[in-house]
Amino acid sequence: MSLDERKLEVLRAIVQDYVATQEPVGSKALVERHHLGVSPATVRNDMAALEDEGYIHQPHTSAGRVPTNRGYRLFVDKLSRVKPLSPAERRAIEQFLVGAVDLDDVVHRSVRLLAQLTRQVAVVQYPSLSRSSVRHLELVPVSTTRIILVMIADTGRVEQRLVELPGPTPADDVTELRRLINDKLGGRRLIDTPPLVEALSDEVPQNLRPAMAVLSSVLLETLVERTEERVALAGTSNLARGTMYDFQGTLRPILEALEEQVILLKLFGEMEPSTRVLIGDENEIEDLRSTSVVSTGYGPGVTVVGGMGVLGPTRMDYPGTIATVRAVARYVGDLLAQG
Structure with a gap:
C-alpha cells in the first residue's frame, strides 16, 4: 500500500x-x-x-x-462506498409508503420516513407544477352559477378553485365545457398550456363563450401563473442530538433558515436525478455552513418532478444517508409511476 x-x-x-x-x-x-x-x-x-x-x-x-x-x-x-440497504430496511420503506392514499400522504410519509431512517432533518418538495402535465380537469357544479374547477396533474398533485360563472349554466353546458377543456389540455405539459387556454374562448360555440372566458382566466392562474412550490419538513428535533463539535454557535440560525421556504427550495428543489452532497462551506447559505445536505431528484421513470433529501451535521453517516435518500426517492418515483 x-x-x-x-x-x-x-x-x-x-x-x-x-x-x-x-x-x-x-x-x-x-x-x-x-x-x-x-x-x-x-x-x-x-x-x-x-x-x-x-x-x-x-x-x-x-x-x-x-x-x-x-x-x-x-x-x-x-x-465512501454507498451502503446497500438490508432487505429489512427495503421492506420497511416499501411497507411504510405503499399504504399512501394520495399525493399529500405520499409526501408526508416520505419526509417522516427519511427523518426516522437517517435521524436528520428531512425535506421533500411536492412535485413541481412546472414539471407536471395535465391528467384531467373536472368541473363540479355547486349551483347553477358556481362550479369547482379541479386540475389533476400526472404527478398526483391536485389544484382546485371555486369559479363564479357569469350567469346560470345548465348541467349539459357544464358537461360540454368539461369535454372541450379536456380535449384541448389533457396530457399537455402545464408550461405549454397558456396559448391553448387562450384559444379556448374563441373555439367554443357562441353560447358557451362567456362561461369559457371566466374558466380560461382561472385556468391560466391555476395552471401557469401559480408558481408557488411547496415543501414538507420533518425531524428538526434531530438537530438537538448534535455534540458541541457539530455546530459552530447555536442552533437558532439553522432552525430559522429551515423555516424559509425559499431556502429549502434552493437546497432541495434543484431536482437533478443524481445525488448531490453539499458539505459545510460548500453551502452558499451562510447560516447552514456547519451542516451538510444530501439531496436527489425523484419522479416517475426518468422524469424528475421534485427534490428530496436530508440536512444534518457535517459529522454524518454519508454512505448510509446517500443510500437511504436514493432508496426513498426510487420508491416514491415508482409510486408516482403507478398513479
Missing part, C-alpha cells in the same frame, strides 16, 4: 470512527479498531500529514482528531 493509499485509509478510519463515536479519534484507537497493518508511530505520522494537508484537525486540547470539511469531501468523493 503506497503512502497516499495508506493515508486515505487512515482518513477513512477517522471519519468512520468519528461518525460512530462522536468523539475525536486518536492514533491508539485507530490501531486497535482497524487493521491498518502499520505501527502506531506510522499512523501518528500519517495523521500529522493529513492535518498538514487540511483533512483533519485537533479541536481544542483534545488528543484526538476530527475530519474537516475538506476531509469529508475527500471521503465522499473517493472513499
Whole structure:
C-alpha cells in the first residue's frame, strides 16, 4: 500500500470512527479498531500529514482528531462506498409508503420516513407544477352559477378553485365545457398550456363563450401563473442530538433558515436525478455552513418532478444517508409511476 493509499485509509478510519463515536479519534484507537497493518508511530505520522494537508484537525486540547470539511469531501468523493440497504430496511420503506392514499400522504410519509431512517432533518418538495402535465380537469357544479374547477396533474398533485360563472349554466353546458377543456389540455405539459387556454374562448360555440372566458382566466392562474412550490419538513428535533463539535454557535440560525421556504427550495428543489452532497462551506447559505445536505431528484421513470433529501451535521453517516435518500426517492418515483 503506497503512502497516499495508506493515508486515505487512515482518513477513512477517522471519519468512520468519528461518525460512530462522536468523539475525536486518536492514533491508539485507530490501531486497535482497524487493521491498518502499520505501527502506531506510522499512523501518528500519517495523521500529522493529513492535518498538514487540511483533512483533519485537533479541536481544542483534545488528543484526538476530527475530519474537516475538506476531509469529508475527500471521503465522499473517493472513499465512501454507498451502503446497500438490508432487505429489512427495503421492506420497511416499501411497507411504510405503499399504504399512501394520495399525493399529500405520499409526501408526508416520505419526509417522516427519511427523518426516522437517517435521524436528520428531512425535506421533500411536492412535485413541481412546472414539471407536471395535465391528467384531467373536472368541473363540479355547486349551483347553477358556481362550479369547482379541479386540475389533476400526472404527478398526483391536485389544484382546485371555486369559479363564479357569469350567469346560470345548465348541467349539459357544464358537461360540454368539461369535454372541450379536456380535449384541448389533457396530457399537455402545464408550461405549454397558456396559448391553448387562450384559444379556448374563441373555439367554443357562441353560447358557451362567456362561461369559457371566466374558466380560461382561472385556468391560466391555476395552471401557469401559480408558481408557488411547496415543501414538507420533518425531524428538526434531530438537530438537538448534535455534540458541541457539530455546530459552530447555536442552533437558532439553522432552525430559522429551515423555516424559509425559499431556502429549502434552493437546497432541495434543484431536482437533478443524481445525488448531490453539499458539505459545510460548500453551502452558499451562510447560516447552514456547519451542516451538510444530501439531496436527489425523484419522479416517475426518468422524469424528475421534485427534490428530496436530508440536512444534518457535517459529522454524518454519508454512505448510509446517500443510500437511504436514493432508496426513498426510487420508491416514491415508482409510486408516482403507478398513479
